[in-house]
Amino acid sequence: MVSRVLVPMDGSEIAGQALRYALEVHSDAEITVYHVVGTPSMMMGSAVGLALEEDLEATAEERAEPIFDRARDIAAEYTTEIETDIGLGHPTRAIVNRAENYDAIVMGAHGEHSEGIIRSFLVGNIAKTVFERSPIPVTTVR
Template sequence: MYSRILLPTDGSELSHACVTAGLEFAQQLKAEVVAVFVASNYQYPLYVDIVPPNGPTEDEYREAMQAMAENYLQPVREAAAAAGLAYQEVIQFNDSTAREIVHTAQEYGCDLIFMGSHGRSGLGQFLLGSVTTKVLSLCLIPVLVHRIKHH
């Protein structure tokens, strides 16, 4: 059915619950898993000539985001190993999270994206999250939207 599943995460509790469900789904199918975290690009100060003294440099920002992403991906990595799943993880930088999720799925040959109905923003029970909605509109492969019933 599906042989390589992309699991996007933003590090939120809702996202972690969805990734856990995605790993269980992948285990049932004996599918490989690719986990992805998308960080925003570094935002240059509005006035480039006047860099705030306490603001991070681009390199400091990238290092901090890389460390944060690795922290968010660690439980996914451990759970995939415990489940005996082939696992890859990707950390991307892009201001369009949805486009990067779709691009990563294509780049890594995924045949399914398994993602939550909501992530960090949470929002309501009746509307899909904005990133999920954009992925659905951009994607040419199947997207399984997992809804957490009680949080």
């Protein structure tokens, strides 16, 4: 039985679809939306910017809040409350390391496309790598 589900989310529509799927399929489970701050890019743009902040924790929370607001709005459609959690660093490592505390992961097959083809490629690889390395079952949603 699946009692705890981790749903990694970025700002993409497919991440919202993954949360909807988790809420429908695992309606009795505790759902945690997990946003990893400090995503990789060719120049490590947002990760470097985060590292230069004086209050890392406050900045991470500020960057994650729009994602969590959207997740709460989606959960409200199902009259369900969700937990939220923030990770720092490389998304694949953060998600796989967090997985041991859950029974399943539900995530989008691809993430945000707003930063172009390179970002799309990296996020697609994140889902693939999590799928390959996770110690628990992973469902990818398209």
